[in-house]
Structures are given as structure tokens and as C-alpha cells.
Amino acid sequence: MTIGVRRPIVKDMPNYGGSLDRVFQALADGTRRAMVERLIRGPVSVSELARPLEMSLPAVMQHIQVLEACGLVRSEKIGRVRTCRIEPDVLRTAEDWLAGQRTSWERRLDRLGDYLLDDPGTPEEGSL
Amino acid sequence: MTIGVRRPIVKDMPNYGGSLDRVFQALADGTRRAMVERLIRGPVSVSELARPLEMSLPAVMQHIQVLEACGLVRSEKIGRVRTCRIEPDVLRTAEDWLAGQRTSWERRLDRLGDYLLDDPGTPEEGSL
DNA sequence: TCATTGGTTAAGGAAGTACTTGACTATAGG
DNA sequence: CCTATAGTCAAGTACTTCCTTAACCAATGA
Incomplete structure (x- = not known):
């Protein structure tokens, strides 16, 4: 164990x-x-x-x-x-990691949305 | 695996x-x-x-x-x-479980606080 | 005091996990 | 066609995990 x-x-x-x-x-x-x-x-x-x-x-x-x-x-x-x-603090540690991933994901989606809306340039996928 | x-x-x-x-x-x-x-x-x-x-x-x-x-x-x-x-949905599932525990904990603390402040009765620990 | 309750220790076993190497398949590009 | 790239399959191994049983110890409480 x-x-x-x-x-x-x-x-x-x-x-x-x-x-x-x-x-x-x-x-x-x-x-x-x-x-x-x-x-x-x-x-x-x-x-x-x-x-x-x-x-x-x-x-x-x-x-x-x-x-x-x-x-x-x-x-x-x-x-x-x-x-x-x-x-409860340790429980929080795990929750924080998860929340961090979620917010990264959400920020990425926002950037992606902005890009699709107003910039006809060609940045790479990886830079988003 | x-x-x-x-x-x-x-x-x-x-x-x-x-x-x-x-x-x-x-x-x-x-x-x-x-x-x-x-x-x-x-x-x-x-x-x-x-x-x-x-x-x-x-x-x-x-x-x-x-x-x-x-x-x-x-x-x-x-x-x-x-x-x-x-x-990301599955990530959320885990986060939700964690968040649920945290809010249960916080609500319990609130009840405990109320009890200590204004009720000199004798409810049991388990009921809190 | 002595049985009961509450917990602890140790040993062992079945199944699961996290790798490895070696062989192999299927594209892509020259 | 032919080689390099990208991924896959199979088998084997060391270690970990989850649980068991069989003792065992230490506080209660009648």
C-alpha cells in the first residue's frame, strides 16, 4: 500500500x-x-x-x-x-490543479475565438 | 495498464x-x-x-x-x-466532485459557527 | 479481574501498473 | 521503388495496490 x-x-x-x-x-x-x-x-x-x-x-x-x-x-x-x-487544504490542492487546467482551456478558447473573429493572418496552431 | x-x-x-x-x-x-x-x-x-x-x-x-x-x-x-x-468535460467531473466536498465542508463550518454563536441547546456532533 | 471493544501488526497473495525491448505495419516523400 | 517517419502489437518484468487471515495489545466497563 x-x-x-x-x-x-x-x-x-x-x-x-x-x-x-x-x-x-x-x-x-x-x-x-x-x-x-x-x-x-x-x-x-x-x-x-x-x-x-x-x-x-x-x-x-x-x-x-x-x-x-x-x-x-x-x-x-x-x-x-x-x-x-x-x-481540507490538501483537497484544495487537487481542486486548484484541475481549476488551473480549466482556466487555461477557457483562455485558449477565448484567444481562438478572437482570432477567428478579427484576424485573417496566419499564426500557427501551436502559438494559440 | x-x-x-x-x-x-x-x-x-x-x-x-x-x-x-x-x-x-x-x-x-x-x-x-x-x-x-x-x-x-x-x-x-x-x-x-x-x-x-x-x-x-x-x-x-x-x-x-x-x-x-x-x-x-x-x-x-x-x-x-x-x-x-x-x-474538458471529464476534467470537470473530477473538479466537481472536489468542489462538492469543499462546499459541504464550508456549509458544515457555517452551521457549526451558527451553533456556537447563538444556540446553547445540545444537538449532537453527527447532526451538524 | 476478566471479557469485550477498538485498534494494530505482520505476512501473504491476486491483480494491476508502468515501464522495457523487439518485431512489425503503414504512410509520406524523394 | 525505397527509406525514413509515425505509430502499433506482444511479451516480459519489477513493483505497487488492495485485500485477506491470524495473531496481538490496550483501554473500558460490568
């Missing part, structure tokens, strides 16, 4: 410590998304988190570990119960 | 055909995110996509297949060159 670190993907370009890798990877599992949805409504214990899920407790623990490893969740043990709470 | 379909995660609850699984899984890889970032700027051929990446062409093809399998990218072959373009 560990998530490894890989070498840089694109030549001469940092990859933000692969944190987006870990966050998206964490969210790529329906069980973990269900946990996030539950945690968004408020902190809960491990067994509370586990109750609606059709799997063993250790499996649930491993999912929690993945969520904690990417900073999406924090937990604290008091007595014998471990209470998990969500860390 | 195939992405399988699993059984329902939470009892008696549909999982939207696992499409979020596939999208987040696709985005969990830095190479594929780099491809998305490139594609957002405009359609490109496979080898164009491959150029900045330090891996073999077949590897690049496999990443493209993952992106196509979740609907994030479409491609069309004309002559001997395959041109890939992004499908």
Missing part, C-alpha cells in the same frame, strides 16, 4: 514532490472517496468509518494510512479510540 | 460506474498530468506528446490509452499521424 517516488517526468521540470500524485492516487479509490465524504461531515472513529464498508478493519486502516500519507486526513488516538478528521 | 471495475464500495450505493476512479487514477500519474497540461494548450500528435518525456514511445501510447479509457482524451488518426485532443 506504499506509494513510491519516481524520477522527474518531464526533463528539467520539478514535480512538486509528487504530492499531486499521492492525492489523486488516494482519491482514485471509491472506498477512500467514501471515507472523505464521511469525514467532510465531521470527525469519526475508525470503526465508525469502517461500519458501512464491506471489508475487514485492517483494510480500512490501510486506507486511512494512505489518506494520512498524502495529508488528506489526520487522526489522533484518545484512550482506545482513534478519531479521524479531514484536512 | 488496464483499469478494472470493482464491486460496490458502500452497501446499497451506486458508484457512478467507477468513472471517478478512472479519472483520478489517470491523473495520479505525473506523466499523464504533463500530457494533459500539454493537451490543454492545443491538440498534438503522439510523437509531439512524447518528445519531452523520458520514456519509450510504447510507454507513451499506453499512457494515452489510459487517458482515452477514462474519456479525458480523444484521438484521431489521419494518414500516419494520430492527433490527440483533450475532452
Whole structure:
């Protein structure tokens, strides 16, 4: 269940410590998304988190570990119960990346629209 | 490189055909995110996509297949060159899920604030 | 005190992921 | 026609992921 670190993907370009890798990877599992949805409504214990899920407790623990490893969740043990709470900032990181792509896309569409409307010159596709 | 379909995660609850699984899984890889970032700027051929990446062409093809399998990218072959373009709607699907979580979180915080400010009654944590 | 509840650890296995190399097909251009 | 370019297919491999079972420990609470 560990998530490894890989070498840089694109030549001469940092990859933000692969944190987006870990966050998206964490969210790529329906069980973990269900946990996030539950945690968004408020902190809960491990067994509370586990109750609606059709799997063993250790499996649930491993999912929690993945969520904690990417900073999406924090937990604290008091007595014998471990209470998990969500860390919304990390969720935001992922949302920001997505939003960034969308706005780039939208700006590109705008430029493309302007070009089609009022300039009969011949700039290349790649420059748009 | 195939992405399988699993059984329902939470009892008696549909999982939207696992499409979020596939999208987040696709985005969990830095190479594929780099491809998305490139594609957002405009359609490109496979080898164009491959150029900045330090891996073999077949590897690049496999990443493209993952992106196509979740609907994030479409491609069309004309002559001997395959041109890939992004499908922004699917990107939006992921963004929407994230945004939904954030707004749930924010609404919960509001309710919590109201409660702390003006009601000395005793509603339970879970009801907030 | 002693069973129960809540959680944890360790080990193992089936399936999935991210590459590789090598061989191969199909255009495009001279 | 012939070579280079662009892409594809198949197989193999190292590693990761998701889950299991079988112990096990540590706080409750009767």
C-alpha cells in the first residue's frame, strides 16, 4: 500500500514532490472517496468509518494510512479510540490543479475565438 | 495498464460506474498530468506528446490509452499521424466532485459557527 | 479481574501498473 | 521503388495496490 517516488517526468521540470500524485492516487479509490465524504461531515472513529464498508478493519486502516500519507486526513488516538478528521487544504490542492487546467482551456478558447473573429493572418496552431 | 471495475464500495450505493476512479487514477500519474497540461494548450500528435518525456514511445501510447479509457482524451488518426485532443468535460467531473466536498465542508463550518454563536441547546456532533 | 471493544501488526497473495525491448505495419516523400 | 517517419502489437518484468487471515495489545466497563 506504499506509494513510491519516481524520477522527474518531464526533463528539467520539478514535480512538486509528487504530492499531486499521492492525492489523486488516494482519491482514485471509491472506498477512500467514501471515507472523505464521511469525514467532510465531521470527525469519526475508525470503526465508525469502517461500519458501512464491506471489508475487514485492517483494510480500512490501510486506507486511512494512505489518506494520512498524502495529508488528506489526520487522526489522533484518545484512550482506545482513534478519531479521524479531514484536512481540507490538501483537497484544495487537487481542486486548484484541475481549476488551473480549466482556466487555461477557457483562455485558449477565448484567444481562438478572437482570432477567428478579427484576424485573417496566419499564426500557427501551436502559438494559440 | 488496464483499469478494472470493482464491486460496490458502500452497501446499497451506486458508484457512478467507477468513472471517478478512472479519472483520478489517470491523473495520479505525473506523466499523464504533463500530457494533459500539454493537451490543454492545443491538440498534438503522439510523437509531439512524447518528445519531452523520458520514456519509450510504447510507454507513451499506453499512457494515452489510459487517458482515452477514462474519456479525458480523444484521438484521431489521419494518414500516419494520430492527433490527440483533450475532452474538458471529464476534467470537470473530477473538479466537481472536489468542489462538492469543499462546499459541504464550508456549509458544515457555517452551521457549526451558527451553533456556537447563538444556540446553547445540545444537538449532537453527527447532526451538524 | 476478566471479557469485550477498538485498534494494530505482520505476512501473504491476486491483480494491476508502468515501464522495457523487439518485431512489425503503414504512410509520406524523394 | 525505397527509406525514413509515425505509430502499433506482444511479451516480459519489477513493483505497487488492495485485500485477506491470524495473531496481538490496550483501554473500558460490568
